[in-house]
Amino acid sequence: xxxxxxxxxxxxxxxxxxxxxGDRPAYREKEFGIWxxxxxxxxxxxxxxxxxxxxxxxxxxxDRFAIIGxxxxxxxxxxxxxxxxxxxxxxxxxxSVAEEIAYVCEHAGVRxxxxxxxxxxxxxxxxxxxxxxxxxxxxxxxxxLERYDxxxxxxxxxxxxxxxxxxxxxDPEDYEREVARGRPTDIAAILYTSGTTGRPKGxxxxxxxxxxxxxxxxxxxxLTHSDEVLAYLPMAWVGDFVFSIAQCHIAGxxxxxxxxxxxxxxxxxxxxxxxxxxxxxxxENMLTSLMVRMENAALVKRRLFSYFLGVARRxxxxxxxxxxxxxxxxxxxxxxxxxxxxxxxxxxxxxxIRVAYTAGEAIGPDVFRFFRxxxxxxxxxxxxxxxxxxxxxxxxxxxxxxxxxxxxxxVEVRIQDQEVQFRGDGVFQGYYRDDDATAKSMTEDGFVRTxxxxxxxxxxxxxxxxxxxxxxxxxxxxxxAPKFIENKLKFHPWIREAVAFGHERDMACCxxxxxxxxxxxxxxxxxxxxxxxxxxxRQTEVYELVRGAIREVNADLGEDPALRGSQIRRFxxxxxxxxxxxxxxxxxxxxxxxxxxxxxxxxxxxxYTGRDSCRVAAEVTxxxxxxxxxxxxxxxxxxxxxxxxxxxx
Amino acid sequence: MKRxxxxxxxxxxxxxxxxxxxxxxxxxxxxVAVQPRERLAIIGPNGAGKSSLFNIISGIYTASSGxxxxxxxxxxxxxxPYEVARLGIARTFxxxxxxxxxxALDNIMTxxxxxxxxxxxxxxxxxxxARRQEIExxxxxxxxxxxxxxxxVRRTPVGELPYGMQKRVELGRALAAEPELLLxxxxxxxxxxxxxxxxxxxxxxxxxxxxxxxxLVEHDMGVVMDISDRVAVFDYxxxxxxAAPDDVRRDQTVIDAYLGTAHEH
Numbered sequence: 001x002x003x004x005x006x007x008x009x010x011x012x013x014x015x016x017x018x019x020x021x022g023d024r025p026a027y028r029e030k031e032f033g034i035w036x037x038x039x040x041x042x043x044x045x046x047x048x049x050x051x052x053x054x055x056x057x058x059x060x061x062x063d064r065f066a067i068i069g070x071x072x073x074x075x076x077x078x079x080x081x082x083x084x085x086x087x088x089x090x091x092x093x094x095x096s097v098a099e100e101i102a103y104v105c106e107h108a109g110v111r112x113x114x115x116x117x118x119x120x121x122x123x124x125x126x127x128x129x130x131x132x133x134x135x136x137x138x139x140x141x142x143x144x145l146e147r148y149d150x151x152x153x154x155x156x157x158x159x160x161x162x163x164x165x166x167x168x169x170x171d172p173e174d175y176e177r178e179v180a181r182g183r184p185t186d187i188a189a190i191l192y193t194s195g196t197t198g199r200p201k202g203x204x205x206x207x208x209x210x211x212x213x214x215x216x217x218x219x220x221x222x223l224t225h226s227d228e229v230l231a232y233l234p235m236a237w238v239g240d241f242v243f244s245i246a247q248c249h250i251a252g253x254x255x256x257x258x259x260x261x262x263x264x265x266x267x268x269x270x271x272x273x274x275x276x277x278x279x280x281x282x283x284e285n286m287l288t289s290l291m292v293r294m295e296n297a298a299l300v301k302r303r304l305f306s307y308f309l310g311v312a313r314r315x316x317x318x319x320x321x322x323x324x325x326x327x328x329x330x331x332x333x334x335x336x337x338x339x340x341x342x343x344x345x346x347x348x349x350x351x352x353i354r355v356a357y358t359a360g361e362a363i364g365p366d367v368f369r370f371f372r373x374x375x376x377x378x379x380x381x382x383x384x385x386x387x388x389x390x391x392x393x394x395x396x397x398x399x400x401x402x403x404x405x406x407x408x409x410x411v412e413v414r415i416q417d418q419e420v421q422f423r424g425d426g427v428f429q430g431y432y433r434d435d436d437a438t439a440k441s442m443t444e445d446g447f448v449r450t451x452x453x454x455x456x457x458x459x460x461x462x463x464x465x466x467x468x469x470x471x472x473x474x475x476x477x478x479x480x481a482p483k484f485i486e487n488k489l490k491f492h493p494w495i496r497e498a499v500a501f502g503h504e505r506d507m508a509c510c511x512x513x514x515x516x517x518x519x520x521x522x523x524x525x526x527x528x529x530x531x532x533x534x535x536x537x538r539q540t541e542v543y544e545l546v547r548g549a550i551r552e553v554n555a556d557l558g559e560d561p562a563l564r565g566s567q568i569r570r571f572x573x574x575x576x577x578x579x580x581x582x583x584x585x586x587x588x589x590x591x592x593x594x595x596x597x598x599x600x601x602x603x604x605x606x607x608y609t610g611r612d613s614c615r616v617a618a619e620v621t622x623x624x625x626x627x628x629x630x631x632x633x634x635x636x637x638x639x640x641x642x643x644x645x646x647x648x649x
Numbered sequence: 650m651k652r653x654x655x656x657x658x659x660x661x662x663x664x665x666x667x668x669x670x671x672x673x674x675x676x677x678x679x680x681v682a683v684q685p686r687e688r689l690a691i692i693g694p695n696g697a698g699k700s701s702l703f704n705i706i707s708g709i710y711t712a713s714s715g716x717x718x719x720x721x722x723x724x725x726x727x728x729x730p731y732e733v734a735r736l737g738i739a740r741t742f743x744x745x746x747x748x749x750x751x752x753a754l755d756n757i758m759t760x761x762x763x764x765x766x767x768x769x770x771x772x773x774x775x776x777x778x779a780r781r782q783e784i785e786x787x788x789x790x791x792x793x794x795x796x797x798x799x800x801x802v803r804r805t806p807v808g809e810l811p812y813g814m815q816k817r818v819e820l821g822r823a824l825a826a827e828p829e830l831l832l833x834x835x836x837x838x839x840x841x842x843x844x845x846x847x848x849x850x851x852x853x854x855x856x857x858x859x860x861x862x863x864x865l866v867e868h869d870m871g872v873v874m875d876i877s878d879r880v881a882v883f884d885y886x887x888x889x890x891x892a893a894p895d896d897v898r899r900d901q902t903v904i905d906a907y908l909g910t911a912h913e914h
Binding site: 147 | 754787788791792794795796798800801803804857858
């Protein structure tokens with residue numbers, strides 16, 4: 001398998017897998033309703049042909065090429081194929097609007113773009129005059145492109161592979177010579193970080209950067225070639241690169257690509273992955289929709305469910321952690337497992353999970369414990385693109401909701417002026433064409449600044465408090481940690497997003513996005529009519545609901561002497577959902593506080609001037625790039641501070 | 650891609666058709682023809698005879714007089730549904746006519762019915778030949794599901810689907826019969842703008858890529874003017890115009906009867 005020292009670049013890992021795991025499944029994709037499988041030796045052949053085909057399109061050693069689309073086997077192979085001839089893949093977020101794709105492709109100076117379908121081709125055509133170096137657009141799905149025969153350089157991936165097949169026939173050693181020229185210190189990918197501030201930056205990562213930490217992570221969780229993953233997170237994100245390419249090539253496990261973004265939940269059930277990653281938002285959504293469904297279930301089921309959920313809450317996590325639990329409770333849990341937990345895990349598609357991770361944001365403690373108490377080994381890790389993901393990680397029996405684990409093997413982590421800093425072999429080579437940003441991100445002794453404020457607890461586990469630069473203060477000097485407050489708010493099922501303001505202000509206020517599914521269902525069961533998000537968001541009953549949630553958060557904050565003064569005094573429910581297309585969230589759905597502060601300046605002022613409503617017009621960008629506006633009167637409500645003796649939420 | 654409207658004999662031609670129900674004259678001396686790969690729109694106010702026309706073409710009504718031709722050959726105006734299907738004619742309905750308890754996939758599979766050739770016995774025993782046939786039909790149905798972008802509702806009973814989605818499934822069932830001539834009865838009714846745009850795209854793709862001839866009845870003038878090659882206008886059972894969209898838009902009789910009074914600027 002991949003233990004050989006020679007397997008130090010991705011194309012060499014692939015060759016090793018083709019030799020040792022030739023007939024094992026490597027990639028699967030659901031097409032026409034049936035899972036199609038490619039074995040490692042088939043993948044090696046496809047990659048070889050694509051590599052030579054790309055080169056025949058004029059892609060040379062050191063050239064950059066873009067990859068844009070949903071998770072598709074052919075796009076994954078394009079990564080390795082490009083790397084084999086020394087070219088550098090630059091994956092872009094597939095739901096980016098044309099402008100964002102233009103920025104990345106222009107900045108990276110891509111020579112060719114390998115894209116999934118007409119949607120992406122259209123975006124590239126729209127901005128093509130800004131990309132003089134772009135020679136060819138290669139697509140995997142010809143659907144709808146029949147009418148594009150006048151577009152120059154547009155070519156079907158199948159034709160590229162065919163050209164490559166011909167080249168391989170004429171010179172069978174050609175490909176191996178290309179692979180032999182690759183060095184582990186070559187750049188293996190440029191991953192643009194979505195960034196909560198400013199333009200995305202291109203993180204340069206070598207083969208070694210990506211392979212070595214991933215290899216240790218495979219060992220850490222004992223991943224093998226019989227594991228299964230579902231690849232459904234954006235290919236442009238470092239996590240997907242590490243799970244669906246690096247670890248897949250190192251452990252030799254199979255990567256399953258969903259049929260379409262809409263069918264992910266069905267596909268998850270059909271595949272039953274053993275190794276799974278999801279950002280907190282996905283676990284939150286699962287829990288919310290589960291609870292909504294249970295609320296509508298028959299009384300007997302509801303009783304049974306809540307009884308056994310109680311059992312799981314009391315002993316589930318301890319059983320998973322291998323702690324001592326009395327035999328009677330163990331028996332209760334076993335019955336619950338038979339009746340509730342196992343069917344539930346199966347419905348969620350998490351029935352075969354051995355290891356699951358969440359990262360990227362803080363996860364609600366209730367959500368985290370819920371999944372663990374059902375027997376799902378959900379853990380947290382903390383990482384960054386600049387670290388090739390891994391900085392800290394939780395071991396099996398050490399999973400906690402409020403920490404992100406101990407230092408990852410082979411990484412050094414330290415806290416300097418509250419800021420978390422790290423170094424190790426996963427550390428990136430710099431930001432592409434941005435020496436200033438590179439210099440700013442590193443300390444003189446070679447540590448990378450994460451920009452996150454945190455500390456290690458007595459057990460040696462890292463706790464992240466907030467973005468270091470976001471931690472501010474109210475005018476009276478009270479500590480104000482906006483993300484900390486926002487997370488507390490978001491852990492509430494009614495609230496989907498929250499944006500807190502308060503730095504250099506006399507009090508803390510917030511803007512709320514309600515969770516349309518949860519609040520919508522709540523409203524329906526109470527006979528409250530609404531036509532859509534905007535209408536629901538302005539209902540008095542909904543405001544009452546949100547105020548109740550904020551009171552609970554205030555009670556929580558009231559218990560912490562340092563944060564007591566930063567309780568939320570006023571709030572409003574936004575009239576539209578925050579959206580990455582409008583620049584309000586990053587592509588990984590993190591709130592961009594400054595952008596929102598600017599876009600909704602009037603609302604922020606209204607929060608602080610004591611007005612009880614404010615008329616606003618917000619500009620929205622549709623998926624196809626068109627713009628429109630939503631106008632509404634937004635109410636602003638006061639919340640009282642929690643009484644000094646707080647009631648637990 | 651260049652689409653050429655066929656010259657030869659029309660796919661379907663009605664010649665001097667009269668249709669009456671008792672004293673009510675639904676169609677009076679109507680002649681209309683559609684060429685291979687053409688997109689013909691039929692418009693007109695309610696009760697103008699549009700649906701009657703569809704029902705003649707799809708063999709449900711017997712014309713009182715006149716001739717119906719299929720690819721130049723005369724055919725009876727009234728035919729059994731399976732006979733019409735074998736001529737390569739499929740249709741969708743104004744009020745969706747699907748099996749609400751069956752999944753989207755099964756509904757689409759029913760559209761393959763006219764193409765299935767097999768005996769009950771071989772089917773029941775799942776003999777090799779019947780199995781291969783079943784697999785082939787399923788594959789075609791899956792291609793349609795992929796084409797209409799509805800894999801996420803493959804297993805969902807259509808009764809639970811939103812209206813726009815049901816319309817899509819119904820189009821899928823009609824396509825499953827691999828028709829040469831597709832009759833669409835108000836395919837855009839009750840849809841929002843985005844659903845209409847999607848539906849237009851599917852309809853144009855069917856026509857341009859698979860070369861299917863289309864006749865559609867539609868009230869949305871924007872859609873009609875955008876996607877059709879030719880527009881036939883009906884009023885009180887008569888055809889009052891039959892021309893390219895731009896000419897029809899300027900035709901005074903049409904404006905008076907249907908499009909409303911034009912305001913001069």
